[in-house]
Amino acid sequence: METYWNHNTAFHDELVADARLRGGRVLDIGCGDGLLLQRLTPFVRESVGIDPDEQAIARARERLINVPNASLVSGDFLQLPVPAEAERYDTITCVAALHHMPLKEALRQMRELLAPGGKLLVVGLAADKTLLDLAISGAFLLPIRLMDRLHGGMQDVGVRIAEPKESLREIRQAAREVLPGGDCAAEVLLQICVSVGEAEE
Numbered sequence: 001m002e003t004y005w006n007h008n009t010a011f012h013d014e015l016v017a018d019a020r021l022r023g024g025r026v027l028d029i030g031c032g033d034g035l036l037l038q039r040l041t042p043f044v045r046e047s048v049g050i051d052p053d054e055q056a057i058a059r060a061r062e063r064l065i066n067v068p069n070a071s072l073v074s075g076d077f078l079q080l081p082v083p084a085e086a087e088r089y090d091t092i093t094c095v096a097a098l099h100h101m102p103l104k105e106a107l108r109q110m111r112e113l114l115a116p117g118g119k120l121l122v123v124g125l126a127a128d129k130t131l132l133d134l135a136i137s138g139a140f141l142l143p144i145r146l147m148d149r150l151h152g153g154m155q156d157v158g159v160r161i162a163e164p165k166e167s168l169r170e171i172r173q174a175a176r177e178v179l180p181g182g183d184c185a186a187e188v189l190l191q192i193c194v195s196v197g198e199a200e201e
């Protein structure tokens, strides 16, 4: 199945390199068509992708049909039961999907599903709410357009999209409240891509 580049997949190498440091079990939340899972799975013991979009999951199944250590769940990640500690995830990835969910509820559930010593890697979108947000987005616009040109960027990969609701500051604040570390060495790698509307996803 096809691979492609866009400013979400631009982070895949970084996510895979980080996940392979721990190996073990990986959960990709909002896995869409499974491209990240396809890239992660050779480097971990087991990978699971979850997405409520039946069509996206069907495409992910097709992509991963010959990959025995990858499995797919069609459903809402917020409804996933929290497994016993031994079955929690060493890495949880969430690319361009956090803003589809109630922020704090989603972060809490991510924390619950993370194994002790595990790591949460979020690549997300943020809303522009202040002049500073707009200035930062504006500064990234040209480099992103250039990278798109260079890589033949594919914006519409046929997955559900949504407008981000929280600003970067609000997301950071929620992450600080909900992911204090504790038993899980929860770290957040928040790479907030420029939010200039639906077409940018």
Ligand SMILES: C[S@@+](CC[C@H](N)C(=O)[O-])C[C@H]1O[C@@H](n2cnc3c(N)ncnc32)[C@H](O)[C@@H]1O
Residues within 6 Å of the ligand: 008, 009, 029, 030, 031, 032, 033, 050, 051, 052, 053, 056, 075, 076, 077, 078, 094, 095, 096, 097, 100, 101, 157, 159, 160, 161, 162, 201
């Ligand atoms: C913009 S897409 C990103 C897909 C993929 N991660 C990528 O980078 O191409 C957001 C995905 O989040 C999924 N999603 C939305 N709400 C979700 C939820 N509650 N649990 C799991 N996935 C969810 C959507 O169905 C969609 O496939």
